Structures are given as structure tokens and as C-alpha cells.
Amino acid sequence: MKLLKDNFNELLIRDITNNDIPSYVDTFEKSASEVTKNNVFVKCCSAILEDNLEDDLMQKACHLGIEKDVKSFALKFASYISKELEYALDTGKEKILPIHTKELLKQSDAYFKENYMKFPEEWRYEIASNIVKKAENISELSNITQLYGSNEEYAIDSNKAVESIKERMALTKESNHQKQYAALGKLVAHGGLDKKQLIKAAHTLELLDRETHLYPYAERTGVMGYRNITLNDPISSLLTKKAAEKVKIKLVSKEYDLDKLASYPVELFKEALEADIVNSLITNEGIDRSKVARIIPTLPRGDKYVLERFIESRKL
Secondary structure, eight states, rough: HHHHHHHHHHOOOHHHTTTTTOOOHHOOSSHHHHHHHHHHHHHHHHHHTTTOOOHHHHHHHHHTOOHHHHHHHHHHHHOOOOOOOOEEEEOOOOOOEEEESSHHHHHHHHHHHHHGGGHHHHHHHHHHHHHHHOOOGGSSOOHHHHHHHHHOHHHHHOHHHHHHHHHHHHOOOHHHHHHHHHHHHHHHHOOOOOOHHHHHHHHHHHHHHHHTTTTSSSSEEBTTTSSEEEEEOOOHHHHHEEEOOEEEESSSSOEHHHHHHHHSHHHEEEEEEEHHHHHHHEEEEEEEEHHHHGGGGGGGGHHHHHHHHHHHTOOO
């Protein structure tokens, strides 16, 4: 994970110091001595982050006259780690992809999009799920993160998928690659795949695109003798999000959207219904949508009437 650490260490250094860093770090036109100071300072800070600052590196800092800057960072880091930091994955041995600020979340999302295939499959779902939970607006996340981390359902658009794969087949002259694309085309054309199978299909398509040098996806001018070819990424090529199904729950005289009903505060249900009923509807996180869908329709008419009256009186 060294590359991953290197990518995020500078972001963490800036976050820890609130961008209050020595002037030689951000000098636009650096002299040779400033470049050296910058490199040694960043190396020292990175070593502090990893609890691995060795004597010879600190001696270089002293020789360059930046010892105070390094010690100042060490003090700020000690204060920083006393806070509750969040990461997309904690393996028990290491924590990776920090997500406790908007900028770190954005960078972790971008890193996951470009490197998700380097992670074990079970890690991908956990990383993406934690990024999704932290995000204020899921739609701003990469499609890879949304696919692995959200609860949204996806479906194969068979016609679009087959056409997209045929387009790729036309761009490669290797018969082996053409056969692999064709096999994948047959698989997705038949449909009936669950979400994990859909993800594997998209993953396979990306691997093929990398092998055939069609990745990254952009307008390809003059590729294999073709001009102005635009390829979508595997997710956009194969999958479409299913429209959210609007489930209605009827009480007495009125119907309510299931999602809206399940979003009402626990206190409302406690006021309107008996304790044992309320307990059957809640989890540690509040009202459970699936339990509302299963239990509320089975309540006696009198309980439904009281619940409806409470909802209407609150003008929710």
C-alpha cells in the first residue's frame, strides 16, 4: 500500500496543519535549496505519520535548518490523532483511505475509482460502503463507488450492452479478444444476473478494455483505423440504475409512501402505538423500512386510525 500512502500523505500533512506549512513548501519557483528543504520536510512528516522517523532523516532536517518546522508538525500531529479519525477501511493492521474531511473523502473516492481492482473483492464493498455513508451527496461520487457501496439496484440494458460490446469488438483485431468480448456479450444478453454478477461482468469488461488498450475511455481519434470513437466506461456501457419503486402503505383513509412513513420520528410511533408494536418496528438505527412494510399493514384498524390521526395532526 506504499503508493496509496504516498498519494495521501501530502493531503494529510495539509489537513493536520490547516495548510499552515513552511513557505518553502509552496514556493512557486523554488531554488535548489528550497527544493531540498521541501523534499526533506515532506519525508520527515510522512515518517511521523507512519511512526518511523529515523535519526539520519532528522539529522538532514537539522542540517537544513528546518528542525523546528518538523518538531512543530510532530506536535500538531499528536493533537490531530487525539481526534476521532475515519478511514474507508481498517484491516486491523493498517487504516487506509482517510474520509474525515470533504477533501480527503473526494480524494479517496477518486483513488478507489482508479485502483479498485487492486483491492480484494470483499474490501471493495466495505471501502465503497463507508465512502457512501460519509458522503453528503452520493450522486457526486464516482460510479464505481456508487456501484459497490450503495443499496441501489442495477439492471442490464441488454440492447445497450450488446451494442457497446460489439463496438469494442470492432476496435480490436485479435481473435482471442474478440472471442472474449463475444462470450461476455452472450452472458449479459441473457440477463437474470444479480448485482454481484453484474459487477463481475463490468469488471471483466474493464479488464478486457485494458488488455486491448481501449482504456482509459475517451474520444479515440484514429484508433485502429477508426475515427471519433467514443467509448463509455463499463458501468455506463452495461448497467442502468433501477428506478426506485414507490411502495404505498394504506392506513384507513389515506395512503403513504413507504419511504416517507419509515422516515417519521420514532417518537411519533411511540405516541400513537403500543410499546410492543413500536419495538417490533425499530432497530438501533431507528424505524426499519422493511419492518414497517411488513407489520403496519397487519395492524388492527383501530391502531391504523390512531397512527393516521397522529400523522395528519403533525402535518408531516
